[in-house]
Amino acid sequence: MKHTIIAAACVLLAGPALAQSLGEKTGVNSALGVAPTTADFVKEVAVSDMFEIESSKLAEQKGNAQEKSFAQQMVTDHTKTSSELKALVGDGKVQATLPTALDSAHQSKLDKLKGATGKDFSSDFDSYQVNAHKDAVSLFERYANGGDTAALKDWAGKTLPALRHHLDMAQELGKAPSVGQSK
Numbered sequence: 642m643k644h645t646i647i648a649a650a651c652v653l654l655a656g657p658a659l660a661q662s663l664g665e666k667t668g669v670n671s672a673l674g675v676a677p678t679t680a681d682f683v684k685e686v687a688v689s690d691m692f693e694i695e696s697s698k699l700a701e702q703k704g705n706a707q708e709k710s711f712a713q714q715m716v717t718d719h720t721k722t723s724s725e726l727k728a729l730v731g732d733g734k735v736q737a738t739l740p741t742a743l744d745s746a747h748q749s750k751l752d753k754l755k756g757a758t759g760k761d762f763s764s765d766f767d768s769y770q771v772n773a774h775k776d777a778v779s780l781f782e783r784y785a786n787g788g789d790t791a792a793l794k795d796w797a798g799k800t801l802p803a804l805r806h807h808l809d810m811a812q813e814l815g816k817a818p819s820v821g822q823s824k
Contacts, residue, residue, distance in 0.1 A: 676787030677780065682797070683737035685780055686726055689773060691740075692747040693719040696769060699754050703762045711770070711810055718807065722800060734792040767814040774808035 677685065693715050700712035729735045743751065750769055757765055778801070785798035 676783045676789075679735060679788065679790045679793060680737045682780065682784045682788060682793065683726065683730065683735065684740055686777075687723070687739050688744050688747055689777055689780075690719045690723040690726070691743055692751065693773065694723070695743075695751055696754055696766065699751075699762075700766050703754075703758065704766060705763060707814060708763060708766060711814060714810070715770075715807065718803060722803075725796060725800075729792055729796060735790050763815060767811070770811035770814060771808070774804060774811045777804050778808055 697712035697715040697719070700708045701716070704712060727739060730737055730739055742748075750765075754762060754765055754769070781797045781801050781804055785794055785801060788794040788797060
């Protein structure tokens with residue numbers, strides 16, 4: 642009985658350190674406009690960057706001309722933001738742990754893209770990009786306005802214009818006809 646209580650206490654105490662806060666995970670913070678914690682922000686940005694890079698590499702191979710062009714820009718820009726975030730965490734300005742793999746939700750989306758082709762790939766990729774960039778803009782706005790680490794707040798604010806541009810670009814995916822490929 643004593644071991645069970647100790648084990649339960651360890652799980653309860655370790656839970657917040659290992660996972661996102663419930664408010665971020667459920668979307669409540671976003672709906673209320675509440676700034677994420679530094680740990681949540683870093684985790685979400687890192688996972689988002691990994692997903693953008695990996696899904697865009699697939700689009701460079703499988704997408705139509707418009708998606709390929711968009712994907713090249715996403716790989717370049719999200720590799721840059723990923724490096725900047727790693728530098729902020731690495732030099733001690735930000736106290737957080739960077740995830741090294743996608744979470745299950747993003748991995749599931751990536752797996753779906755890997756198995757899709759043609760119109761199915763385009764439909765999923767385009768939708769994922771719009772939703773991912775809407776989420777990113779919300780996340781960065783909330784942290785830039787109310788985050789608790791000055792260096793990260795500053796970086797979030799400086800990164801926002803590029804993310805807004807990405808969202809605009811993502812919303813145009815699938816609207817223009819592609820030369821040489823049907824959609």
